[in-house]
Amino acid sequence: MPPMLEQYVQLRDQYADHLLLFQVGDFYEAFGEDAERLSRLLGITLTHKTSKDFTTPMAGIPIRALDPHVEKLLHLGTKVAIADQLEEPGGGLVHRNVTQLLTPGTLTEERLLSPDENYLGAVATGDGYALALLDVSTGEFKCALLTSRSALYDELSKHRPRELLLSPELKDNPVLYAEFQARFPIMFSETRFEAEECDQALLGQFGRIPDYLENMALRRACGAALMYASFAQQGQLTMVTRLTRFDPGAHMHLPESTLNALEVFKPNSAGSLTLLDVLSETRTSGGKRRLRAWLRQPLLDEGLIAARLQAVEDLMKQSVARNKIRSQLYRAHDLERLSARVSTGRATPREVAALARTLELLPELQEALQGFSGLLQDLKSRLGDLPEAVALIRAALVEDPPIKLSEGGLIRDGFNADLDALRQEALDGRTWMANLEQIERSRTGIGNLKVSYNQVFGYYLEVTSAHFSKIPDDYHQIATLKDRARFVRPDIRNRERQISRAETAAMALENEVFQHLRDELKTHAEHLSLLASAFSDLDVLCTLAEVAAEHHWIKPSLSSELRLHQARHPVVEKNLGENFIPNDALMHPSRHLLVITGPNMAGKSTYLRMVALCALLHQVGSFVPAETAQLPLFDAIHTRIGASDDLAGGRSTFMVEMTELASILHTATPRSLIILDEVGRGTSTLDGLAIAWSSLEHLQVLGAYTLYATHYFELTHLESKLPGVVNLHVAAQEEAGGLVFYHQVMEGAASESYGVSVAKLAGLPSGVTDRADRLLRSFRAREQEQYHEAMRRLSTLEVSRLTPLEALKALHDLQMLLHAGEPS
Ligand SMILES: Nc1ncnc2c1ncn2[C@@H]1O[C@H](COP(=O)(O)OP(=O)(O)OP(=O)(O)O)[C@@H](O)[C@H]1O
Structure with a gap:
């Protein structure tokens, strides 16, 4: 087997329940049975890799088309492992390793996520049902203990996890497992639920086990979710800084059947509207998620309801301030997800720039909230700005940085003197190269002499055969084509090396400077996540005010x-x-x-x-x-x-x-x-x-x-x-x-x-409705007759003269009379 395939097989075995996509140049490839699977799932062509006496099926996806294919694979219930080339191809086998594990419930890549919450759920039993819900795209982690299976189903359908982990006692019960699968058509994945390991995972993540996790089942569910997500994120779970325990009883109880019947999130017939659609005036993705959360969990606390209503009323009345806030929020990026990306140190240059743009909205938001009281005043104080972070990002990054760090060109000129010097050196080299053609044409008198570049030779001089006599002595021929020849000169090689050295060093330094920037931003992760939450609350309150104003809704009051x-x-x-x-x-x-x-x-x-x-x-x-x-x-x-x-x-x-x-x-x-x-x-x-x-x-x-x-x-x-x-x-x-x-x-x-009249409206054939009309009249007449006859017989019955047997028979006859008769 060729060495590259040996490398492939080794990685594939390491991530056995994932489909491994293995970078080979500009493609992600799969080989062998995985290639057949990939080709089947995505409908892409299956080819063969052949070398000497070895051949194996191969299927590949161009790197630039990766996202839609991964989306499809995840949707089809396939987990994906991405193995990237970790060094530039040179002489031998390129070093590769798995850089991303993608499963529906553990995604953090903005481009693969929908704006909704993206929960991974874990369920364990013991003293009820323990449920853990972890959204690694925002760092939200919460758990609850449910007393019945129907309460568990209610919570699961409210939170709609994208992937579910069931403890062995649930998964190994075929009836229960089938029931879960029928109710929740999502990905079910395997992980360990051993109590000791789960406790270790919690300790590792939070440094201690919170007191409210006294229940073993809760610790198992939370620990299992952590272990699974940590594996998928390859240990990078720094966005998860808090675990909260929620009490389903602290909110209005809204069973799944109620949410469905009231069409809160899901319409009963395709294409019709839901309550969420009527309220869909949110301006941010975080706001949209928060609105869903509020709708899922209406409050029981009078004070909190009154505070929200007051804020909605204030925002409704102050339309200028409201519009200002909403137009600022419209420009905000998904701060919850950005802060999670920052906390794991995975934010791309473009995401960091988006973070700065979002943080720059804070002063104006605070100003717009000036003069409000209650909840809105609280929000103003929660929206504390971060001028130093903004200044740092602005100073370091160019206006519109690339998505990928590897594309380079993200650090602003003037931010780092060493980087400036390297860039200047590369620029000088390139300018020298750019001028070379003109200089050599004048020097040699060859009017069509060209300076070109290709991957194999690097820079070279090209002269057509008509001018071979004018070729100076310092040109060394490196290639001969039909009607032309290619040459180099030692100083061209030196310049080329200088450019390449300077550009490689500049790229490495950019990387370093950006890492440093990310580390610096990481120190604000906690503040960013609080800010994100305040953004979402503000967005929902403004949304409720906007809807109230637009549709002429009124403020309700509390009463018995x-x-x-x-x-x-x-x-x-x-x-x-x-x-x-x-x-x-x-x-x-x-x-x-x-x-x-x-x-x-x-x-x-x-x-x-x-x-x-x-x-x-x-x-x-x-x-x-x-x-x-x-x-x-x-x-x-x-x-x-x-x-x-x-x-x-x-x-x-x-x-x-x-x-x-x-x-x-x-x-x-x-x-x-x-x-x-x-x-x-x-x-x-x-x-x-x-x-x-x-x-x-x-x-x-x-x-x-x-x-x-x-x-x-x-x-x-x-x-x-x-x-x-x-x-x-x-x-x-x-x-x-x-x-x-x-x-x-x-x-x-x-x-x-009016049942028959409605049937007429619905367009039943007139013959059928006419007959139904006649039947209805006859049913009613018969009913009346039977009723009167029964009454007559009952009133004439001499009860005191009847034996018990006769009384029973009389009762039976009456009953028969009331039920008797078919319509004529
Ligand atoms: N208050 C209203 N104003 C205007 N149109 C209404 C109103 N209430 C209902 N409708 C219309 O009547 C249609 C039927 O309403 P609905 O389903 O509530 O009737 P229903 O009495 O429950 O019928 P059924 O007994 O067949 O279930 C609705 O789809 C709507 O178009």
């Missing part, structure tokens, strides 16, 4: 009652504009369970979601889409909306519905907001009605604020039976041209369900 006047569903309103009909909502302890009826398409679901979204926005600290709004503090929003099945999870529509209902009934407290849309629809009418009825009775006793939309008219009877239950309906009317929806929510139950 839920009182919305002329409220709108923010997403549906964005689609419908002025055609959206606002509605009121009123709930208090003696009106805490609203049963909403009305035809299909009337707007029941929209109304339910509208109330829930207002509650969620309030606790995020946002204004809400209404004319006035008073809202209680909810500890959770539970929803059971729509029919969805979980084919991957192997559960039918009804099973999903019942599982979600069970979880709501078990976990809801009197302080929860519950939204139920047509519960019980997935089974037979009577079973469904019975389940819905008893669930409502349960919630009525619990006292939780509940909105329940239904087509079961029987449930409207609950209003007269149970205190706290109130009927509402969404207005619609049959008119000459068909059914008209008013989308207006009114007191009282609906009089009809």
Whole structure:
């Protein structure tokens, strides 16, 4: 095997679960089976490397086209190891080593990352489920202990890790492992979870094990994440300076089903909008991530909510200051990621320049925040500028430095005297070379003499055969072509060596100066990460103010009652504009369970979601889409909306519905907001009605604020039976041209369900709808008849004369009567 392939095989075996891309000149190559795999995955040509008696498959990617290919490989679930040439090719085998390991959850390369968080997740069990979440692109590292698997799934789907590590007790359980894989179609990777090694990893990273990691499972999850990321980053985890433990109970409980039903992040149908889309006015990538985090975790603390609302109100009113801040933020680069890159000493010259440009915004941001109080004043003090860092970068780097250090030309003239001298020397040499052609033409009288350069000979003189007689003695011929010859001279060789020596030394010195600059910036890493966090908070507050101003949202106030006047569903309103009909909502302890009826398409679901979204926005600290709004503090929003099945999870529509209902009934407290849309629809009418009825009775006793939309008219009877239950309906009317929806929510139950009318609107064939109309009339007539007949028989029954057996038979007959009969 040729020595280069031996080198390849050695590295490949060292990083066995990665696909090794091996630099050979301007290409990254793979050989053997890996080449076949690469060619299959990327659809690129498979060739062969042949030397003497050896041949092997080979596939390669040009270096300049690496990123899109790596992106595709990661997307296909393949980890990538990049081995670079670490020295200029010379005589023998070039020294190569792995310089980057790329896995979806441990990326730091800006160009491969999306603006969202990029978490690596690790889960271990013992006393519940321990979850660690590490984003090495920003240095964020947090963990939590979850009491149930569904709580773990909720957190995982909220944080959407790109890669997951499962401890052996989870991974080795085929049923559990399959369930994880079905729920989270991401990369699952292997690492060690041994307690002792995990503790060592934590000690190595933080110098001590934080007190709040008393739980072994937490330490295993955190340690495993650290060990895995550290391997991928080849020990460079300096961006991870803090580990926080978060308490899912410290925030409003928002199960995955609620986030999905309310379409907070993900639309239910492709192409439609989400709440995040309506709020997507952030100006920075960090702000976008922070907004997602706030939406994931609405607050429970009145004081914090009030502080955010106050800041949003101040920024909304001060539109000049707000616009100024937003236009500054627009120019900011992703400070969170830049600070992580700086802390690992990996920032590229261009990233360092971007850092300076971002830090230069600080004085203006501080000025714009002048005169604000509360949270905004705090933010102003968190935005302390770093003039010395900016001055250093500005003095050292050219205005627009290259991405790669190896491209050179990044250090400004005048910054380092030695570098200036080397550059001058190289320049002198090149000027000498540039003038040489003219000088030699005059000296020899050869008008077409040329000075050229190529990789093999370096600089040389070229003379065509017509002028061979004029060639001076000091020219030494080095090559003869058909009609010309090439020459050198000792002084040309000397100059060439001088240029090359000076340029190589200048490059090395630039490298050194830049390393020094990076080391200097590293000392500000902590400050930079705090600044980054302040930027993100400021961006989100400005975003909430901007949205409030643009869409005429108002500041909600805290109350024990839920009182919305002329409220709108923010997403549906964005689609419908002025055609959206606002509605009121009123709930208090003696009106805490609203049963909403009305035809299909009337707007029941929209109304339910509208109330829930207002509650969620309030606790995020946002204004809400209404004319006035008073809202209680909810500890959770539970929803059971729509029919969805979980084919991957192997559960039918009804099973999903019942599982979600069970979880709501078990976990809801009197302080929860519950939204139920047509519960019980997935089974037979009577079973469904019975389940819905008893669930409502349960919630009525619990006292939780509940909105329940239904087509079961029987449930409207609950209003007269149970205190706290109130009927509402969404207005619609049959008119000459068909059914008209008013989308207006009114007191009282609906009089009809208009199902057949809606079917007509939907375009069912008229023959079918006419027959349905007749059937409906006959069902109703029959129902009435049976009901009256049953009543008549019951009232004439002489109960005191019946034997127990006769009484039972009479009851049975009555029942048969009520269920009897097919329509004619
Ligand atoms: N307040 C409103 N103003 C204007 N249009 C509305 C309003 N509410 C709902 N709509 C429109 O009506 C459509 C149907 O609304 P929604 O899904 O809420 O009805 P629904 O009563 O829950 O129907 P179903 O019983 O079939 O689930 C929405 O997509 C929207 O276009």
